[in-house]
Amino acid sequence: MNREAIIVGAGFGGATLALRLAQAGARPLILERGPWWERAPGAARDADPVAFPRGLSGALARGLRSIWWARSGPARQIMLRPRALFEWHAFSHLDVLTSSGVGGGSLVYTGIIERPSPDLFDAFPPEIGARDMDPWFERARAWLDPAPPPADAPRARRFDAAAAHLGLEGRAPDLAISWGDPSPGPGSLKPCVGCGQCVVGCRHGARGSLDLTLIPEALRLGATLRPMCEVEAIGRSADRWIVRYLDRRTGQRLQVQAPRLILAAGALGTVRLLMAARDRHRALPALPRTLGQRFFTNGDAAALMLSLTPDERGPSVTRIASDAAGFLAEFSAPLGALGLTAPALRRLVRISGIAAMGRDQGGSLTFDGRGLHTALSPASDGLHERQEARLRAMIAALSPGLAASTRTRLASVHPLGGAAMASTPERGVVDHRGEVFGHKGLFVADAAALPQAPGVPPVWTIAALAERQAALMIEAER
Ligand SMILES: Cc1cc2nc3c(=O)[nH]c(=O)nc-3n(C[C@H](O)[C@H](O)[C@H](O)COP(=O)(O)OP(=O)(O)OC[C@H]3O[C@@H](n4cnc5c(N)ncnc54)[C@H](O)[C@@H]3O)c2cc1C
Ligand code: SF4
Structure with a gap:
């Protein structure tokens, strides 16, 4: 196959494409804006590992990378520290948190691997039916390698009793975390120690984040990774895609080109790059007008509580x-891990609560020449009110007397869509293979391509679609 391909972003979509293309003999170049975190195997090639943020000093030094401020007036990026873990997108009525680094969202995710209900695929082009996806879900499951956590009786009892008030049955999730004995091979996962710090990076090598799994293997097979390299613009010259990026280690602005360009910068990153190419740089003026439409928050909502539970692991x-109405998960983490409390309280106080997801109706992303905006708000979708009612019922059952507040803003860690998969450019931006309509060789391979919110944690769906896309890409070159 053609050996040249550029992949923007080393998260779920990007890492899957990188591995499968490398296995097929290509030599993809991955440009990732964030660093290698911790001591991941493969990091030695480009020794630049950064410690995950812990405690107050860690949170200040390596917590927040940048803020995309779009509450009112023109959007602007406030860059704080390029070597930091999270990015905050502050829209007018919506806050979104995403992560940055080799591994993308896998660096901070809680590891829930959940398959969506089959009717999600009714929103996809006819080539992708629910049953057609079986082999791709299985293929992704093989490396996500999820398993349920060991039973934690008190947490399970509390959650199950609260869920019963809604007529729901609690169950253990499948998590992409290792529970067993350490296995001998390089890069193999170590057993989870139950520190509860998953959302600020696993320091114990126990979660199957992509920097430990797919990416080292892709590098071994011939892929190249440039960390701290942020793509600023894309364009086209004859039959080659041109990518301009800033190497944040040297401050140099560089350019690369290839016949195939795969955007996997996460929903917001990918849509922003495409919109800038169409509306700001006018390099790709014929990109579909549907760009930005069908953007979703995955119906995210959460109720938080503080508790004194020193013995909980x-x-x-x-x-x-x-x-059918949605998905609920309990969560719990030591507050000290988030750098929010004095040392004496770090181990005692936990932040816990319930997260809810569902299929929101979504809305649109627009671009003002610098950054993205969205008008999505709690009022724009009846789902939010229903989620709040469920959360209030759960919290009332968990802690009688504690009222969950009704929020005036939305918050999401699962931004999806904006470059939706569809049958025609009148309905979406990419076809069933993820190729942008009318732009041969330009692909979207991340959450941006979803035409509807799964309403459950989305990683398995994103990975399965990327597996299918990689196989079709390789097949087309044979
Ligand atoms: C705290 C938290 C917990 C979560 N828990 C779960 C869970 O348990 N289960 C689940 O299914 N989902 C979970 N998610 C959501 C999941 O992480 C995302 O849905 C998923 O990572 C999206 O995959 P992606 O390939 O679209 O993008 P990402 O995985 O976000 O990867 C995008 C990559 O592109 C890079 N990038 C962006 N812009 C540029 C640029 N201009 N140049 C170069 N690189 C760029 C980013 O740094 C990033 O590494 C969680 C998310 C968060 C924040
Ligand atoms: S060791 Fe800690 S951070 Fe890692 S998976 Fe287990 S609980 Fe999460």
Whole structure:
């Protein structure tokens, strides 16, 4: 196959494409804006590992990378520290948190691996039916390698009793975390120690983050990774895609080109790059007008509580429940891990609560020449009110007397869509293979391509679609 391909972003979509293309004999170049975190195997090639943020000093030094401020007036990026873990997108009525680094969202995710209900695929082009996806879900499951956590009786009992008030049955989630004995091979996972710090990076090598799994293997097979390299613009010259990026280690602005360009910068990153190419740089003026439409928050909502539970251990999430109305998960983490409390209280105080997800109707992303905006708000979708009611019922059952507040803003860690998969450019931006309509060789391979919110944690769906996309790309070159 053609050996040249550029992949923007080393998260779920990007890492899957990188590995499969490298296995097929290509030599993809991955440009990732963030660093290698901790001591991941493969990091030695480009020794630049950064310690995950812990405690107050860690949170200040390596917590927040940048803020995309779009509450009012023109959007602007406030860059704080390029070597930091999180990015905050502050829209007018919505806050979104995403992560940065080799591994993308896998660096901070709680590891829940959940398959969406089959009717999600009714929103996809006809080539992708629910049953057609079986082999791709299985293929992704093989490397996500999830397993349920060991039973934690008190947490399970509390959550299950609260879920029963909604007529739901609590169950253990499948988590991409290792529970067993350490295995001998390089890069193999170590057993989880139950520190509960999953959402600020696993320091114990126990979670199957992509920097420990797919990416080292892709590098071994011939892929190249440039960390701290942020793509600023994309364009086209004859039959080659041109990518301009800033190497944040040297401050140099550089350019690379290839016949194939795969955007996997996360939903917001990918849509922003495409919109800038169409509306700011006018390099790709014919990109579909549907760009930015069908943007979703995955119906995210959460209720938080503080509790004094010094003896509690375990991963961030140990219990879930779901029905047609949505998905619920309990979570718990030591507050000290988030750098929010004095040392004496760090181990005592935990932040815990319930996260809810569901299929929101979504809205649009727009671009003002610098950054993205969205008008999505709690009022724009009836789902939010229903989620709040469920959360209030759960919290009332968990802690009688504690009222969950009704929020005036949305918050999401699962931004999805904006470059939706569809049958025609009138309905979406990419076809069933993830190729942008009318732009041969330009692909979207991340959460941006979803035409509807799964309403459950989305990683398995994103990975399965990327597996299918990689196989079709390789097949087309044979
Ligand atoms: C705290 C938290 C917990 C979560 N828990 C779960 C869970 O348990 N289960 C689940 O299914 N999902 C979970 N998610 C969501 C999940 O992480 C995302 O849905 C998933 O990572 C999206 O995959 P992606 O390939 O679209 O993008 P990402 O994995 O976000 O990867 C995008 C990559 O592109 C890079 N990038 C962005 N812009 C540029 C640029 N201009 N140049 C170069 N590189 C760029 C980013 O740094 C990033 O590494 C969680 C998310 C968060 C924040
Ligand atoms: S609980 Fe601790 S050791 Fe286990 S996966 Fe989460 S961060 Fe890693």
